[in-house]
Amino acid sequence: MGQRVPSVSKKSTISAGNKAARLGLHLAVIAVVMAAGLGIAMTLLGFWPALTVASLAVAGAGAGYWRIRNARAAATERAHSLVHHHTAYVAMWTGLPAFVLLLLWVALQGPIIDQLSISALPSEVLDGLSSDQISLLLSEIKNLAAGVRFGEPADYMVAAAERYGAWMHIAELAKIAVIAAIGLLGLSYSRSRITVAFRARQGVERIIIGLMIACSTIAIFTTIGIIGSLIFEALRFFQHVPVTEFLFGTRWEPQVAIRSDQVASLGAFGAVPVFLGTILISGIAIFVASVLGLPAAIYLSEFASTRVRGFVKPMLEILAGVPTIVYGFFAVLVIAPAIRNVFGNMLGLDTAPGSALAAGLVMGIMIIPFVSSLSDDAIGAVPQALKDGATALGATKSETVLQVVLPAALPGIAGGMLLAVSRAIGETMIVVMAAGIFASLTINPLDSVTTVTVQIVTLLIGDSEFDSPKTLSAFGLGLFLFVFTLMLNVMALRIVQKYRESYD
């Protein structure tokens, strides 16, 4: 930067001082981010392992830097890549494998040592124990290893605790040794490749692309995790309860399972009342949302001025941004008493405290924006030529809207409705707070009904035993919920896409 660049303003002058300041700023930002990252890694992955990985990376950077500097000084031709590419190349080769290995190690060390500890126990101890009792045994071993004693533990427990402590100690040491070895291996390999002709920039960029691909596969792994865990636990549930009983049974009384000594210790797991309650509440919600959302969408897209639209649309969308727990509170404190007042006191009808109507009504308010915004989009996508044609034939505005625009927009509106249904079925907090817990086979909106999500929450809240059909049934319901909402979403997307193709 020997030359002065003619400048428009003082700010954009590129001078040596400015460049140094910018470099300094960059370095400062990088240092802060790295220090924060190191701190976080130390908390999450352990102090020494994180420090090992960090120092390996720094050592790698230093090694790469000196190697390329010396090579450049000795060479006559120009280097292919910049110094910082070579530096980053060695640092990445040193730090990344060690870091990935550390992540895997931290994730798997606990489960593996747990397994080892259990299998090392005398076999007569384990005979006939449920997996629940085994996990209790395991936590006892861990407590003993940590020095917490309750009463006089059995000899085999003391031995197991000693084994556990020893293994943990070995694992901690081995962890650092292995990541250091891997890091040094990477360092020596990548350092040996550094020459002036080496295409370090391409190397670094390939690594970064690889990291990005790894990031994007997380979405796939999440889906696999969801499907896998739901199916796995649901299969365990269906070992206790036949699928047909779950899908077609009409009695849902999972709480009975607590009393294991009774004849009916399994409880009743016929999910029909739960499904029916879900359908009832979602149906009310969709009814409310379409009664209010559809006219709103028609008004906004066909009648409202740009100013009104610019104000009303975001206001309506606030309804979708309010946390559902707030709606639940609103349903219980404002809507439910009002409904009891109107239907119970004024009309003299029998109104249950957790009526389906209150929950459905409030859920309907929540999904108004889904219906109105998606319908608005669908109506907006109807080509102007169709409307012009209708007008040319002498149709009035209302005739155009009702007989031309709405039929043309119907697939899009239907797609929006399906998305809203899927949202209503999966909605949890409103129904947990405002609907009932007990399943009853009814379609009376003034009765208390329960939903799939309410059952999942009540079955799993504060419950860590993981073996009874009671807790496992939550995963059966969860699988149903996941599959059903997935189908609705796919269907909605299909409809919307098909519709779009026909006009573009």
Added chain:
Amino acid sequence: MTDRQSLDGMAAPNWNDPAIQGRLKRRHRGASLLRLGGIVAIAIALGLLALLLGSILSIGLKAFSQTVAEIDVPISTEYVDLENLEDSNWTRLAQDGVATLYPDDATGRRDQRYRNILSRGGLNAVRGAIEEQVIADPSLVGQSVRVSVQLSDPFDQFAKGVVRRDTPEDMRRITNDEIAMYDGLVAEGRISRVFNTWLFTNGDSRFPEMAGLAAGLRGSAMALMVCLIISFPIGIGTAIYLEEFAPKNWLTYMIEVNINNLAAVPSIVFGLLGLAVLLNFFGLPRSAPLVGGMVLALMTLPTIIIATRAALKAVPPSIREGAMGIGASPMQVVTHHVLPLAMPGILTGTIIGMAAALGETAPLLLIGMNMFSTDLPGSVFDQATALPTQIFMWFDSPELGFVSRTAAAIIVLLGFLLMMNATAIFIRSKLERKW
């Protein structure tokens, strides 16, 4: 053909014919009906929004103030050990302070009678406050110190007018006798309403007047930090790859389909995932902000990815072509030019995603973040509660005072959401470049 013939045979329509005029009017009325219907629907929807916010404000604002009683605590030398201040009998001092409220009664049980008016937890706090003040300034010994104590919840509600004096005695939790005593305190000018700082500084408590949101706020902050640390880099990485580098093949297609599906999966299913995989398989600690943050991160990821892709798309091709033209590699084009220009859009999307994560309750319930915790969590591995789950727990509590406190906590939650969304809108309007 018959139509045509009949038309030919007809005379030109007389537009002034009242029958035609009437038909036309009726046909046009449809438009105004549609319009009216739309306006009514919007009015009802916005009215419900106003009712929602208004009712929560009207219930919750009461809890932002707290009724306190001023009491004079004589620091008598009898209980204070000047040589060794730490060993003084602070409990007796506080009890004596309460006793001064009712000097006429000579029986030994006199402070017991205020038990229902003053908060028990508040008296504990007074004991601590006196201890602190006297140790800081030993010259106070022999004088009296004026401290304020929260009223117990029934009397706090009474002072705020929620519990009425004309309610029959057996229908309320406070007796006429106690009300008379309370009136005496009012007459002495000891009762006042102050801003409820305890709501923000205290952990949870079984006593409504002592319960605060600090534990939930801390837990939520930790979970959101974990969520941000995980979802921000991964989301940006994914978005850049899909938008700028990915070839069109089955893997890319699978990723895109999965991201779109994840965006629509019910939040409670993510809770089941956290429970089955993170807690039971990987053995991560139950109720920990770490696990909460990881589950929230998986939920926020699609939002961040979609926002980032939109922001990257909005950067005009001329920027890329210009950079390419002077010799930048595709990666340099992205990191040096496109990404910095897309940053405001990315930040906006991230903040909106974080705001959604802050209000999320169901998955946190499933991984056990509905802990009753009076203490603040020290690290992300500790058992903790979060702001929305604490709201849910307060909602479930039977005491009258928790109704207004639940609403107050909701106001705090909505306040945070408002701030985050305002920041997002600010970034969008001020920093985002229009091309």
